[in-house]
Amino acid sequence: MNASNQQKSLDVVIVGAGFAGLYQLHRARKAGLTARVIEAGEDVGGTWYWNRYPGARCDVESLDYSFSFDKELEQEWTWSERYATQPEILRYIRHVAERFDLRRDIQFRTRVTRAVFDERAKRWTLETDAGESFDAQFCVMATGCLSIAQAPNFKGLHSFAGTWYHSADWPKQGVDFAGKRVGVIGTGSSGVQMIPLIAEQADHLTVFQRTANFSVPAQNEPLDDEAVRHAKAHYRERRARAREANNGLYLEAVDKSALEVSEEERLREFEFRWRGAGGGFRMLRAFNDLLVNEKANEYVSDFVRSKIRAIVRDPKVAELLCPKKELRFGTKRLCVDSGYYETFNRPNVTLVDVKAAPIEEVTPRGLRTSAQVYELDILVFATGFDAMTGALRAIDIRGVGGVTLGERWQHGPRTYLGVSCAGFPNMFIIAGPGSPSVLSNVVHSIEEHVDWVTRLIQHARETKRAYVACDLEAENEWVHHVNEVADRTLYPRGNSWYVGANIPGKPRIFMPYVGGVPAYRKILNEVADAGYRGFVLS
Numbered sequence: 001m002n003a004s005n006q007q008k009s010l011d012v013v014i015v016g017a018g019f020a021g022l023y024q025l026h027r028a029r030k031a032g033l034t035a036r037v038i039e040a041g042e043d044v045g046g047t048w049y050w051n052r053y054p055g056a057r058c059d060v061e062s063l064d065y066s067f068s069f070d071k072e073l074e075q076e077w078t079w080s081e082r083y084a085t086q087p088e089i090l091r092y093i094r095h096v097a098e099r100f101d102l103r104r105d106i107q108f109r110t111r112v113t114r115a116v117f118d119e120r121a122k123r124w125t126l127e128t129d130a131g132e133s134f135d136a137q138f139c140v141m142a143t144g145c146l147s148i149a150q151a152p153n154f155k156g157l158h159s160f161a162g163t164w165y166h167s168a169d170w171p172k173q174g175v176d177f178a179g180k181r182v183g184v185i186g187t188g189s190s191g192v193q194m195i196p197l198i199a200e201q202a203d204h205l206t207v208f209q210r211t212a213n214f215s216v217p218a219q220n221e222p223l224d225d226e227a228v229r230h231a232k233a234h235y236r237e238r239r240a241r242a243r244e245a246n247n248g249l250y251l252e253a254v255d256k257s258a259l260e261v262s263e264e265e266r267l268r269e270f271e272f273r274w275r276g277a278g279g280g281f282r283m284l285r286a287f288n289d290l291l292v293n294e295k296a297n298e299y300v301s302d303f304v305r306s307k308i309r310a311i312v313r314d315p316k317v318a319e320l321l322c323p324k325k326e327l328r329f330g331t332k333r334l335c336v337d338s339g340y341y342e343t344f345n346r347p348n349v350t351l352v353d354v355k356a357a358p359i360e361e362v363t364p365r366g367l368r369t370s371a372q373v374y375e376l377d378i379l380v381f382a383t384g385f386d387a388m389t390g391a392l393r394a395i396d397i398r399g400v401g402g403v404t405l406g407e408r409w410q411h412g413p414r415t416y417l418g419v420s421c422a423g424f425p426n427m428f429i430i431a432g433p434g435s436p437s438v439l440s441n442v443v444h445s446i447e448e449h450v451d452w453v454t455r456l457i458q459h460a461r462e463t464k465r466a467y468v469a470c471d472l473e474a475e476n477e478w479v480h481h482v483n484e485v486a487d488r489t490l491y492p493r494g495n496s497w498y499v500g501a502n503i504p505g506k507p508r509i510f511m512p513y514v515g516g517v518p519a520y521r522k523i524l525n526e527v528a529d530a531g532y533r534g535f536v537l538s
């Protein structure tokens with residue numbers, strides 16, 4: 001139902017109807033608050049509404065990458081594969097929306113363009129692209145970390161006679177690649193997932209790679225009845241173990257340094273994680289220092305490179321696919337694939353190095369690099385997102401004294417605990433910069449944030465405080481802590497979207513909190529127990 005004729009003066013206004021916005025709506029209602037969600041898309045789902053490219057699926061196991069707040073929901077929903085596809089995840093999110101009757105409080109096809117804090121009334125006014133406005137005491141930004149696509153701005157794109165698509169704005173009816181000459185630009189997680197499937201359909205596929213990233217096999221498989229029965233019978237233990245793991249995932253971790261074992265043992269462990277059930281992110285946890293120790297990282301990097309050389313038959317192509325030494329394994333988000341490297345053995349697939357010969361322009365008939373012209377019917381941009389800050393900066397957010405979030409964040413995002421920004425009272429961010437967010441099972445992090453924010457709002461209301469603001473000192477200390485913890489790892493050295501390196505001109509700062517999910521939860525709890533230390537409630 002479109003909510004445009006309904007109440008526009010609310011306790012909480014929520015922007016975004018992905019996992020975060022939906023759960024925030026549910027929790028707000030449970031807390032007795034009036035709440036409304038405003039969503040740019042036509043339906044619920046967020047990431048899983050927009051990213052419909054072939055091969056799109058999660059790379060955190062679906063049994064974990066799903067809501068844990070309701071035991072019945074957990075028991076009644078059955079995942080068909082270890083890593084569900086986009087259509088299945090979208091079906092799940094729609095099911096959640098129906099089951100908890102969420103749609104009646106969601107306004108679709110509406111983009112929030114402006115949010116202004118009224119210091120006197122201590123309320124937010126949100127304006128939309130449809131010219132409506134909503135006012136609420138609290139504003140929750142559930143706008144997503146990967147929801148603003150990096151728009152392709154290649155010279156000549158407008159002249160292209162074929163059709164082009166971005167992975168994050170994929171047509172609902174799908175794309176027919178049969179008999180077509182297709183070019184894919186980008187070899188991050190999206191490219192790595194779509195390339196094997198497009199190669200199967202297209203007449204010819206040309207992959208334009210700028211930087212080779214590491215990818216490990218998902219070892220995806222159907223979940224048979226026995227696996228499902230077992231998982232459901234032990235769901236609570238599974239969730240509890242995930243909560244105590246650094247990245248909120250249920251994965252066996254080896255608590256040993258890669259340096260303290262023999263070469264034989266090290267290779268056995270890597271091999272087990274490459275081939276073994278589950279594959280994927282298990283590789284990151286083969287040893288406890290892969291992301292903090294250069295030598296340990298070199299071991300796992302060399303192992304993956306040896307696999308690429310063994311899979312890809314043409315040695316030149318294999319070398320091009322091998323990530324270079326400067327890129328440490330895992331410091332750019334690890335890709336998880338199904339048959340990615342194998343695809344380059346197909347006769348209808350060509351890999352082009354656009355670092356050596358950059359793309360110069362799109363032409364009416366295809367694409368020209370500094371070395372060659374490629375004739376194409378379809379161009380696919382898997383070029384990523386303005387991650388973590390893009391969706392927030394796209395809204396004209398004005399806090400105390402009319403200061404904009406864009407001004408406050410001109411040198412990079414600044415938050416207290418990843419949920420609040422000094423100068424922007426009564427506004428909260430879900431799973432944003434400064435929280436474990438994208439380094440974790442994001443659904444898990446979303447649930448933790450939403451629960452915490454809702455308790456804070458309830459506390460404010462119960463104690464008759466209209467105003468909840470984090471102080472600048474607390475924010476400065478948190479930003480310092482986020483950087484300090486990141487600097488103890490290899491993460492900031494990767495030229496990834498984690499540091500904004502993919503967007504020209506974006507300040508280089510490591511945005512997520514790398515301290516781990518359990519350590520972060522402990523801090524959140526301590527802050528709450530200390531009467532919301534670092535916040536002013538008045």
Ligand code: FAD
Pocket residue numbers: 015016017018019020021038039040041045046047048049051056057058059060065110111112113142143144145146147190391395430431440441442443446
């Ligand atoms: P989103 O799902 O991004 O939803 C935000 C919503 O806000 C969007 O629908 C957007 O339209 C809306 N919005 C934004 N700005 C406005 C505005 N101004 N006005 C109105 N509406 C607005 N994470 C994992 O942990 N595991 C995975 O396996 C995984 N797989 C992924 C696969 C893909 C292809 C991508 C792109 C990301 C993946 N992620 C994964 C990260 C994923 O984004 C999160 O897991 C999660 O879905 C984020 O949910 P969210 O509700 O915070 O944000």
Ligand code: N01
Pocket residue numbers: 057058059060146167185186187188189190191193208209210211333336354359382383384385438497502
């Ligand atoms: O985007 P990316 P993504 N010319 O930024 C290249 C999540 N996700 O959509 O590395 C040429 O990772 C760019 O090259 P380079 C996940 O968190 C998860 O793939 O900058 N190339 C890179 O190769 C992920 O990390 C899944 O040199 C250009 C690629 O485009 C995040 O979303 C699936 C270019 C972009 O890679 C983003 O992934 C999908 C240019 N001008 C997404 N501009 C799962 O599997 C960019 N590139 C769960």
